[in-house]
Each structure stands twice: as C-alpha cells, then as structure tokens.
Amino acid sequence: MKALVLESYNNLVYKDVPKPDFKNNEVLVQVKACGICGSDVHGMDGSTGRRNPPLIMGHEASGLIVEVGNEVQSFAKGDRVTFDSTIYALNDWYTLRGKYNLSDNRKVLGVSPKEYRQHGAFAEYVVVPEHILYRLPDSVSFEQAAMVEPVAVATHAIDLTPISLRDTVLVVGTGMIGLFLIQVLKLSNAGKIIAVDLDDKKLELAKKFGADHTFNSKTEDIQESILALTHNRGADVVFEAVGISATVKLAIENVRKGGVVTLVGNLAQQVDFPLQAVVTREIRLQGSCAIAGEYAKVLEMMEKGLIDVDSLLSAKVPLSEGASWFKRLYDKEPGLNKVVLQP
C-alpha cells in the first residue's frame, strides 16, 4: 500500500510499504481522511522525541472497514468509522476507573517514542482494535470525522471542569483547541464566554463561534475588562489553551477566588507559577489530557449540526501531496488551519 513515511527527521516520503496484518480483535480500515495535527508538525523535526523515524504518523482519521478479525463482534466490513487516537488496554487500573486516557502502556497512533512504535493513518490502510472504533453517522463526512479528535480534546477538558449554570468562562488562546472549546462551551452550562488571543483574525472566529466578548491581550488591559464583566470577581472558570508562562499567568490572574483553571495547553515544559496567588485565592487547577470516551458525544453533536468544523478545514488534499502541506504548516503559513490528507 501507499503511505506517507517519516523516513528521517523532516523527511516525509510517499512510498510503498507492506499492507499491515491484523489480529483477531482488530479491523483493517481503509483510510479515507486523516488530519495533520500540530503535534505531528512539531514532532517531525525530532524536537518532541515522540516521532522517531521511520514512522507513519496520523491519528485524526476516518475510513471504511475492509477486513475484520474473527473475534470482532460489533463491527463489519463496510462500516464507516472513526477511532480513538489512543490504543488502550481494557483490563487496566485506570481504564477500569473511567480514565483510559491515563492507562499504562497505552499507545498513540502514528507515534513512536522510545517505548513503542505504532504506525498511524497517513496510509491507505491502518489497523486498529475493535474497542476503539466509533461508527460514523450518515450525515458526518469522512473529512469532518477526521476533525472529531480535536473537538473531543476540547470536550474532554470541559467534561473535567465543574461549570455551574451561567458561570462566566474565559478561554485563553483561540487556536484550534480554543475555538472548539468555545463551540462546545456554547452547548454547556456556561453563561458569558470571553476569549483572549493575540490574533484578531482568530478572535473574529471566536466571536463567530459564540464568544460574547473577545480581547486581544497584545493591545488591551484584560484584567480590568474582565473584572468589569464579572461583578468585579473574575471569571468563574478559565480554560488555558496555549501553554506558556504568560498565558498561565493570565489565566490565574483572571479567575475569581475559589475558581477553576483547566490546563489544556502544554507548549512549554515548565512555566512560572504564581504560587501565593493560587494558595491565598484557593484556586483549583486541573490538567486535561487527551480524551476519555468523548468521541461518542462529539459525533452526536456533529450529527445534529451543532459543531462547525468546516470553517476550520483549510484544505483536503491527496496524501501524495502530504509532504508539501506539512511544510506549509511547519512554516506557519497564516490562516492555514486544519489540513486533511486523503489516501
């Protein structure tokens, strides 16, 4: 089969590789669409240590089942599906507590850190175990399904966060994740939604997706504006979706006493942390990692037309052209959001 292979750092080659084998509990999926994730882009130059060549990347995918292992029970040839980006064990201490996203020895598709190499979906076919599959509703296209993953990341962060009815929620960073946070927050208990970013174009999208107020932190005094919107208290809940010192600080400064800051962004390994403010204002911070079963509800929201992924889908292009699109993303071409590759 054809695949887009990271042969060495920064070197993506579209070439023939052997079609993979599958086990009794697995299915073979003919990939129809696979999105390029920011982590793929940053990872291909070796900086994250999680994409050791040779590797077929790609974990935001959808396709058609073409073969099923003989223990597979609930899926059949011809099913239109997407699947979790993570392969996790079912009989695991964390999984059995509803937290498979933290399970031991889990593997992310299209990733190869030291411990394992799990080829992903930038290929004609990919193999996945039955228990991570999700059937696509008829009204959800393969390209849309390739964007379920980032919506599910946003949804998972919201699921982890105690939001009371009509709470004011601040979203720091309106990249892909921040914009999906806003869309999903519109369907939640949240009242007023405030968004902060450095880029006015993205803040316009934030408004379009439902933010009630947007601020550019480059040019505006955020704290005063937020106090004015919140009875002088600060936001009840903040989502940090960047992951650097400046934005973690902004998040903590703008949450009210006793409020919650959910940490999704993780660009920097280490950041400055205003400890005394966190302690004396009794703030709760909650890390949010990946997804723990949110695929089902994201697909339901998409089926109902409640999530707009199309506005963030910049290009659907053949897998064979993958290398050049990776480069455009690596070079941070302005306005280029999600790119979906089609094998």
Next chain:
Amino acid sequence: MKALVLESYNNLVYKDVPKPDFKNNEVLVQVKACGICGSDVHGMDGSTGRRNPPLIMGHEASGLIVEVGNEVQSFAKGDRVTFDSTIYALNDWYTLRGKYNLSDNRKVLGVSPKEYRQHGAFAEYVVVPEHILYRLPDSVSFEQAAMVEPVAVATHAIDLTPISLRDTVLVVGTGMIGLFLIQVLKLSNAGKIIAVDLDDKKLELAKKFGADHTFNSKTEDIQESILALTHNRGADVVFEAVGISATVKLAIENVRKGGVVTLVGNLAQQVDFPLQAVVTREIRLQGSCAIAGEYAKVLEMMEKGLIDVDSLLSAKVPLSEGASWFKRLYDKEPGLNKVVLQP
C-alpha cells in the same frame, strides 16, 4: 491594658494601651493564651507587607468573655472561648456559598496590610464579633485552644481534598502544618501516610503522629521509594506544606496520574511549575487558604483527645516576655515549635 505592640519593624514593646471599645454585635475577650504564628515572626520585619506598625499582632488565641454587646445572643460573660483568626462579613457572595475564607474585605486579627489595621490578641483584651466565636469544651485548656488555628488550617486543606478510602497520601514538609496534616489524616479516609522533610527530628515526630513511612529528601531517592509503596503508581493525594519550587516539583512528581496535589505551603511568591507533567498526567492542584468553619470539628477532635497539640507546644510564657521569644523564633532556634504567650 497591657499589650505587646509592634511599634516599628522588629521592635516589639510591652506597654499600656487603651482598652478597646466594642459594638453591639461584639464581645470583649480577656485573652488567656495567644500563640506566636510563623506569619507573625516573618511579618514583624516588614518583609510580608502585612504587619505595618503600629500593630498588636496575634490571631491564635483563646480567653474568657468579660463583656458582651447588647445584640449578642448566644454568648455570655464568663464563657470560655476561642475565635476565628478572620473577621468576615456574613452577607457576602463568598460567605453565602460556604467560603467565608475568601470573602471580600475580610480582616485577619493582628494584621495591618494597606487596606486595614485589625489589632490582635497579644494584649490583655481583644474585641471580636459574636459570629466568629467558638465555645471551648471543658477538657480543652486555653493553651491548647491557642493551637486550634493551625490544626484548623490542616483540617481545611483536608476538607478541600477528595481522598478516597485507603488512598495513599504524601505530606511534603513536616513543620507545624505538615505535622497537623498527618494527625488529621489519621482520622480521615487516608490509608498509607508518607511524610517527607529535610529534618530527621521532624520526621520522627511525623512517625510518632502516625506517618507509616518517612523519607529525608536530602539523603534519599524519594520517587523510587514512593513508587515501591504504591504499586508503581505514585501517591493518590499529596499535600504540599512548604511552598517552594523544589517541594512543589517533588509533590507533582510523586502523585499518580489523575491524582490531586493540595497546595498549602506558600513561602515563595512564584515557583517553577512542570506544566507538561501536570497536563499529560491530568493532575489536579488545589490551593487551600486558611479556614472555613473547621474550628468546630477541631475542637471536637481535641475534646476527644484525638489531636496531640501538647507535643508541639514548646513554651507557655508571660506576654511581658514576648519580645525575647519572638527573637528566638526569628533566629530559628532548633527544636522550638509553638510558643504561647499568656497576658
């Protein structure tokens, strides 16, 4: 009346001052015992900005009611009492949500930041409003009652923290607060209790108060030892009771994926924070500030003899000798724990 007055930074004078007036909803308490808090010691040199002279410090106190305002309903002359270290408003947004410790415009006894000056209990008499009073059980002495406050700080942190039955709990720092955390954890859902400090003497106290395992982080490899005690997962819950970068890091490194770190220590204004570890291990951090009504349950535990404060009470001495004892604490005399002054 006599009082110990901070006349200028580092200058404590035992002298006559006018007996304070009280309002209709207040009582006049004849102080019988008042503990010297670490924050008083650090604060008297001006470094914290929260003890602007002139000031009568002292917020860990007990005494006898000698006068009551004419709206006071549930207390009377002769009642043996202790009181909250914080004077808070009843009709406040936070108070009405069960969080008076975060209420706006609250005042701490014996503290004088820029916004207010509230004289405290290093004096023969102190005035407090009725709603912050707690009656002493007969079996609790005035000196013991002067130590309710730090036990309540520990109890509040535990009340804020979701501990499941038999969770392994790690306490980082076994000073006054850490040692009370351990004592109260013994009465909680916690299973195994592990303590870490730099000082073997304090770790011996930790053992005495119920820690199952203690480690000196100066000399031992904590992480390996804790993994060995926790099915290779890490502690379910960690209390950080120091408040510097090294110990915050230690706390986060040793909690299991999905675990909780409660932040009580706050020595450093800002610390280094391992953001990626917090996000990808989905850790929750919870700031804990002061006390929100825990006095009642602390007094009940003391009445039942479940908390040993006596072992941490180093000296009960006349208020007139306060200045020299403040100096010994300021100079970090080894082995000197709580000092209680008696007017």
Next chain:
Amino acid sequence: MKALVLESYNNLVYKDVPKPDFKNNEVLVQVKACGICGSDVHGMDGSTGRRNPPLIMGHEASGLIVEVGNEVQSFAKGDRVTFDSTIYALNDWYTLRGKYNLSDNRKVLGVSPKEYRQHGAFAEYVVVPEHILYRLPDSVSFEQAAMVEPVAVATHAIDLTPISLRDTVLVVGTGMIGLFLIQVLKLSNAGKIIAVDLDDKKLELAKKFGADHTFNSKTEDIQESILALTHNRGADVVFEAVGISATVKLAIENVRKGGVVTLVGNLAQQVDFPLQAVVTREIRLQGSCAIAGEYAKVLEMMEKGLIDVDSLLSAKVPLSEGASWFKRLYDKEPGLNKVVLQP
C-alpha cells in the same frame, strides 16, 4: 394600606390594614406585582396547615423601595426590586454552608404555620430585610419579576443535579415548574430533553420551550419510547415535577442504571417506592427544596431574554379582584396558568 387578607379559610377579603413597621436592616417595598402560587391556592382551604388565618399571603413579588432602615447599605429609595420568598438568618449553620434554603427558623413570606406568621405581598406594602433583596434589570418588568420565583425553583433543582454534557434528561410533569425546568435545561449541559405529562396542551408548550420529544403517559408506552431514544439505557437524569406515586415510579423506571432522579414535586406526603430497583440499579435520588441564591442568575437569564415567562402569564389584574381569581384557580379553570395581582 389595602391588602388581600385571608380572614378565615377560603375567605379572602380586600380591606384596609395598618401599614407595617420596618427595622433598621429592613426596607419597605411598595408592591407592584405579586403572583398567585399553587401553594397559596391549595393552602387557603386549610389543607396544608401552612396558611392559618388571618394572613396576607403572597411570596412571588416585586416592587419599588419606598423606605429604608438606617442600617441598610446597598439599596435605596426608588430601587426596583424583587426578593427571596424566604427570610433566612445569615448566622446559621446551614446558611454558612451555602444552604440558606434549609436554615433553621427561616420564614416564608405570606405563610403562617404553627411556628410563625409572616405577612406577604398581596398588599400595597411589604417589609423585607435587605439581605434577601435583588435589584431588577431595566428590561425586566414588575410582572415578569413576579415570576422569578418559580423559575428559580427550577434552576435550583438543576443546580443540585449533576448533568454531564449531552446527557439525556427526562422531565416528568409539565406544569409551571416542569415547563421552567425545560426552559432552563435548554441553557444547561443537557442534550436531548424529553417531557411527559397527561395533558397534550401542556406538552405542546413543552415542545415550544425546547423539549425534543414529548409523550402523553395516558396514551403512550413511555418506557419503550425512552429506551429507543437512549441506546436502550434510559435517561441519564430525570426531574420529577408532580409528586405522586405514579410519577415517582415512572421517573425511577425510566432513568438508566447509575442515573439521577431529582425530586421536585411533592403533592403526596407519602408514595410507593420501588426499593429493589433503586438499590440494584444504583440510582441516586435528590430532593430539591426551594431556592438557594438562584435569583441572581434567573434575573440575568431574563435580562438576556433567555426565559419566556410571558407565555405562562395568563392574567395581570388588580389586587382588589384577587378573591375571584383565587377561586378560578382553585376550581382548576383549564388553561389558566400564572395570575399576577397588582396592588
């Protein structure tokens, strides 16, 4: 002043009574609108024991402040206000835990059980303490404000109920409370909303207010329909808003294993309870009583136009005609919803 007085059971008289006095912490409100509550209608014949004559009833009211006690701080003459239906103590064990709705010795306006008699707002003037007041947004009329109370009852029930994002929610009973539950659920985490009642007219209103599916339990097989809508599991969350054996049973039968049933309805003192189903299906039931601070968020939702109270406001009529409108409600005139009396 003029007032509508329950002089003996079933005997309402519009007459002159003395204008009430107010204390230092109270205000005198000139009543502009006061809704007739179901509990007033049932109560006036003596059957509930909570309206012992003579009594001025009325607890769903709004008006203009015309006098303020000299300790009142945040309100002034001329303020347009509504107020809590309950007068509660601030220094109370429950209030300090965020539960003033359960506080000891609280009094409901316009109610007179054995323990107290608190005249209400079917009068030209009513006296209330400052701490239960809420300012009206300009865009909320007095008549609309008289309907804040039942919306707040619904909102309180929702606040008490853990609803995860996109949960399927069933509302049993679409009277006044059920219809407001549906409206507020539309602004919550809830996904699919299903409503059940005996009356097709009310079910039409339920649809209009946002129910996705409605069933008449007189004519349809509810359980099969709900299973079909919920992956064969049952509703994640149920609100019971009737309060009789048949509907409590229906609620428990139609919630999924591990789900939550919030009990708002309380017509019957005692009902039949399927204990084995509750235990072996591990169901949680949550009683919901009155309101604990939800006025503020209800007024904010009304200000934003998110709640339609007008469709449920059947009549605004002079207080002098109160007796005859009480009778029409007592006789269950079909289609008659909220009636607001204007002094």
Next chain:
Amino acid sequence: MKALVLESYNNLVYKDVPKPDFKNNEVLVQVKACGICGSDVHGMDGSTGRRNPPLIMGHEASGLIVEVGNEVQSFAKGDRVTFDSTIYALNDWYTLRGKYNLSDNRKVLGVSPKEYRQHGAFAEYVVVPEHILYRLPDSVSFEQAAMVEPVAVATHAIDLTPISLRDTVLVVGTGMIGLFLIQVLKLSNAGKIIAVDLDDKKLELAKKFGADHTFNSKTEDIQESILALTHNRGADVVFEAVGISATVKLAIENVRKGGVVTLVGNLAQQVDFPLQAVVTREIRLQGSCAIAGEYAKVLEMMEKGLIDVDSLLSAKVPLSEGASWFKRLYDKEPGLNKVVLQP
C-alpha cells in the same frame, strides 16, 4: 468432581458432576472455602427467582489456581486467589465509566435467573476469567478470603457516599452488612458512629466493632436520642442496611436536612417513602449495588488486620455437610452468622 447441587428448590445434593472446561482467558480454581450468603439461603426456595435449579450456588469464595488458559497473563498455577462475585465484560459502556457493577449482561457466580446459568463455588473446582481475580496476601487465610465479598459490599456503599471529615454516621441494621459497614466506617472520615437494630446481641457486636452509640429501635426513642447527639440536627449520613419500610422511614427521619441516605438493604421490593420529607428537607438517597473494584482495598485492610471477620465466622465445615448448614441458616438459628463450606 464433587459439588453441592441445588437439584430442585430446597433440595441440595452433594454429588459428582463433570469438572468444568475453561477458555483461553480463564483459570480453573480449586475451591478452598466458600461462604453461604443470605441471598443463597433465601434463593434456594425459589422465592427470588434467581436460583433456578439445577445450580451450583456460591459466590463468596477463595482457592488455588490449578490450571490457566493460554491467554492468561498475570496469574499462574499455585496462586492463592479470591475473585469478584460478578463476571463482567471489559468492553462495556458502564465498565468503561468505572461502574462494572452495573454493566450489561454481567453474570453473578452461582446464580441462574432467566437470562443465564453461571455455576458457582460450592464445588471442588470453579472456572473464572482472569480479569476478576485478586491475589491473596499471605496473612489472609482462605476462610477469611471467603468473607471479602460482604466487606466489599459495605466498602462499596461507603465509597459511593460523600462523608465529610467527622460527620456523624448512622447505620440502620447491624446484620452482616451493617457490622462490616461499622468496621469500615471506623477507617473512614466518619466521626461519631451510631447503630440501630432490634437485636441487643448484634448491637453488642456493633459496639465491639466501633459504634459509639447503639440503640434498640424496639425499645428506645431513636429520634430524640439522635437529635441529642447531633446538635439537634440529625445524622449527616445514614446507611440503610435492612431494606423494609420501617427502616427506610427511620433512616430518612434521622438524617439532617441536606444529608445523605445510602440504601444498601433491599429485602422489600417496594416500600413506603416519605416524599414530602425528602423534598422539603432536600435529602439525597443513593442506591448501592454490589461491588465495583473494592476487593483490592478490602484485601489490603485485611492484610493489615484492620477488619475482624473472624468474629463473624460461625463455622467452617466440609462441603459435604452443606445441605444441613443451609437448613440451619434457613431456619434462622439464632447467633449463626457466616458459615463457610470447605470442598
């Protein structure tokens, strides 16, 4: 092999049956001890419909692994084990949310309702899948391990119940479950523990196991006594461990406003339920079903000697004598607690 077979209702026969086969993911356990559960006793006369003959009952067991299927990974021949009473699917909606006790199509060992027949452990050998196995600590005997199940039932109920530090907890019914509830509550956040039963002998055991106060509801005015012990509020938390109208009523009457009643007992299919009290006192009720992973922590508590099961173990006798011991239990022989059969 030999087994105790329920050949027809009330007819237990000790006889030869074929040794069972096992699958790749299963092990063959040589049973060393198996307790007789109340549900076995009530079930053998057909009244519950869950023991349709022919059936080998027995779900509270322990033994030695003698054969392992070839996919078994973490257990080996010779391992001393106990196992969950329930065989559940790993890839199930409930299991993946941490609730395998509610999973669809689960099977209880030694039970045969209409849907399935799962032979249990009143036999020389029993087959179970690997994922329900738990290794025995050396210090826990096979007989003790046969009592893990009821301790785990009690622990599960406590895990489901929000108990704040020092809450007063009332246990209604001090049979096997109630007595284990008390023992485990002693290791929890609970403060004062109060027990109620009809039988003074059992109340003595309750005292021995740590109840601070016991009341015989046949002879004492419970409500007044409990109010006196709880600042006139009622218990913060109640466990109902009988399951009839009288005790459900007692539980609800004696919990404080806003308190929690956990329902474990389920003798009666339907009970009377004081709806108005539940609604107006805003009580939460929580059904508790079986066990969701509590085996591990129960074994740890037993290993540490924190749970006394020996005092409740009335007899260890050969499996061949099972029928007569079943009869003695069926006839409610006074003082006869747990009986363990040894194949």
